[in-house]
Amino acid sequence: MSQFLILEFDTLVSIQIRKRALEGFNGLSRKLQIKADEIIQRLPSEHTLGKSLEGPFKGLRNIWITKKFRIIYCHCEDCRNNGWVSYNLNKRCENCDDYPPDTLHIIRIGPRGGMYDEVF
Numbered sequence: 001m002s003q004f005l006i007l008e009f010d011t012l013v014s015i016q017i018r019k020r021a022l023e024g025f026n027g028l029s030r031k032l033q034i035k036a037d038e039i040i041q042r043l044p045s046e047h048t049l050g051k052s053l054e055g056p057f058k059g060l061r062n063i064w065i066t067k068k069f070r071i072i073y074c075h076c077e078d079c080r081n082n083g084w085v086s087y088n089l090n091k092r093c094e095n096c097d098d099y100p101p102d103t104l105h106i107i108r109i110g111p112r113g114g115m116y117d118e119v120f
Protein backbone atom coordinates (compact mmCIF):
# COMPACT_ATOMS: atom_id res chain seq x y z
CA MET A 1 0.00 0.00 0.00
CA SER A 2 1.25 3.44 -0.91
CA GLN A 3 2.52 5.63 1.88
CA PHE A 4 2.22 8.71 -0.27
CA LEU A 5 -0.37 11.41 -0.01
CA ILE A 6 -3.74 10.18 -1.21
CA LEU A 7 -5.69 13.37 -0.64
CA GLU A 8 -7.47 14.39 -3.79
CA PHE A 9 -8.37 18.03 -4.05
CA ASP A 10 -11.02 19.42 -6.32
CA THR A 11 -10.28 23.04 -5.55
CA LEU A 12 -8.30 26.00 -6.75
CA VAL A 13 -7.37 26.89 -3.21
CA SER A 14 -3.74 26.28 -2.40
CA ILE A 15 -3.42 23.63 0.28
CA GLN A 16 -0.06 23.34 2.03
CA ILE A 17 0.37 20.19 4.05
CA ARG A 18 3.15 20.12 6.62
CA LYS A 19 5.36 17.05 6.78
CA ARG A 20 4.14 16.26 10.29
CA ALA A 21 0.51 16.46 9.17
CA LEU A 22 1.25 14.14 6.27
CA GLU A 23 2.92 11.68 8.63
CA GLY A 24 -0.12 11.86 10.87
CA PHE A 25 -2.41 11.32 7.92
CA ASN A 26 -0.44 8.29 6.80
CA GLY A 27 -0.76 6.88 10.31
CA LEU A 28 -4.56 6.94 10.18
CA SER A 29 -6.67 3.96 9.16
CA ARG A 30 -7.99 4.06 5.61
CA LYS A 31 -11.46 4.85 6.97
CA LEU A 32 -10.17 7.85 8.92
CA GLN A 33 -8.08 8.99 5.97
CA ILE A 34 -11.23 9.19 3.87
CA LYS A 35 -12.98 11.15 6.62
CA ALA A 36 -10.00 13.49 7.01
CA ASP A 37 -9.94 13.99 3.25
CA GLU A 38 -13.64 14.91 3.25
CA ILE A 39 -13.08 17.47 6.00
CA ILE A 40 -10.06 19.00 4.28
CA GLN A 41 -12.09 19.26 1.07
CA ARG A 42 -14.62 21.39 2.91
CA LEU A 43 -12.11 23.72 4.55
CA PRO A 44 -11.29 25.95 1.57
CA SER A 45 -14.91 27.11 1.33
CA GLU A 46 -15.67 26.77 5.06
CA HIS A 47 -12.39 27.72 6.61
CA THR A 48 -13.96 28.78 9.89
CA LEU A 49 -15.43 25.29 10.35
CA GLY A 50 -12.80 24.48 12.98
CA LYS A 51 -12.77 25.97 16.44
CA SER A 52 -10.17 28.68 16.95
CA LEU A 53 -7.60 27.70 19.54
CA GLU A 54 -6.38 29.81 22.42
CA GLY A 55 -3.22 30.19 24.48
CA PRO A 56 -0.04 28.95 22.82
CA PHE A 57 -2.06 27.70 19.87
CA LYS A 58 -3.83 30.97 19.14
CA GLY A 59 -3.85 31.56 15.41
CA LEU A 60 -4.78 27.99 14.60
CA ARG A 61 -8.06 26.17 14.28
CA ASN A 62 -8.87 22.61 15.09
CA ILE A 63 -11.53 20.27 13.81
CA TRP A 64 -12.46 16.77 14.86
CA ILE A 65 -12.19 13.82 12.52
CA THR A 66 -13.56 11.59 15.29
CA LYS A 67 -13.63 12.00 19.07
CA LYS A 68 -9.97 11.00 19.17
CA PHE A 69 -8.46 12.47 16.03
CA ARG A 70 -8.22 16.03 14.89
CA ILE A 71 -6.88 18.28 12.20
CA ILE A 72 -5.10 21.51 13.11
CA TYR A 73 -4.89 24.14 10.42
CA CYS A 74 -4.78 27.81 9.61
CA HIS A 75 -6.11 29.76 6.68
CA CYS A 76 -4.34 32.91 5.50
CA GLU A 77 -7.51 34.98 5.25
CA ASP A 78 -8.05 34.10 8.90
CA CYS A 79 -4.43 34.94 9.73
CA ARG A 80 -4.95 38.43 8.33
CA ASN A 81 -8.54 39.20 9.28
CA ASN A 82 -8.05 38.15 12.88
CA GLY A 83 -4.56 39.56 13.34
CA TRP A 84 -3.13 36.07 13.75
CA VAL A 85 -0.16 36.56 11.45
CA SER A 86 2.18 37.29 14.35
CA TYR A 87 1.02 34.15 16.17
CA ASN A 88 1.68 32.00 13.16
CA LEU A 89 5.19 33.12 12.31
CA ASN A 90 6.90 30.05 13.69
CA LYS A 91 6.47 26.80 11.80
CA ARG A 92 2.84 27.57 11.07
CA CYS A 93 2.42 30.20 8.41
CA GLU A 94 5.83 31.76 8.09
CA ASN A 95 5.90 34.23 5.19
CA CYS A 96 2.13 34.58 5.43
CA ASP A 97 2.28 37.69 3.26
CA ASP A 98 3.72 35.64 0.41
CA TYR A 99 0.62 33.45 0.27
CA PRO A 100 -2.69 34.33 -1.38
CA PRO A 101 -5.46 34.79 1.22
CA ASP A 102 -7.14 31.55 0.24
CA THR A 103 -4.19 29.41 1.27
CA LEU A 104 -4.93 26.63 3.70
CA HIS A 105 -2.12 25.23 5.85
CA ILE A 106 -2.67 21.83 7.39
CA ILE A 107 -0.37 21.81 10.40
CA ARG A 108 -1.15 18.54 12.18
CA ILE A 109 -3.36 15.51 11.72
CA GLY A 110 -3.52 12.96 14.50
CA PRO A 111 -4.72 11.84 17.91
CA ARG A 112 -5.76 14.49 20.40
CA GLY A 113 -3.25 13.36 23.01
CA GLY A 114 0.30 14.24 22.15
CA MET A 115 -0.51 16.96 19.66
CA TYR A 116 -0.75 19.49 22.43
CA ASP A 117 2.36 18.35 24.26
CA GLU A 118 4.42 20.57 22.04
CA VAL A 119 4.02 24.15 21.05
CA PHE A 120 4.37 24.48 17.32
Ligand SMILES: [Zn+2]
Binds near residue numbers: 074075076
Ligand atom coordinates in the same frame (compact mmCIF):
# COMPACT_ATOMS: atom_id res chain seq x y z
ZN1 LIG B 1 -1.18 32.84 6.77
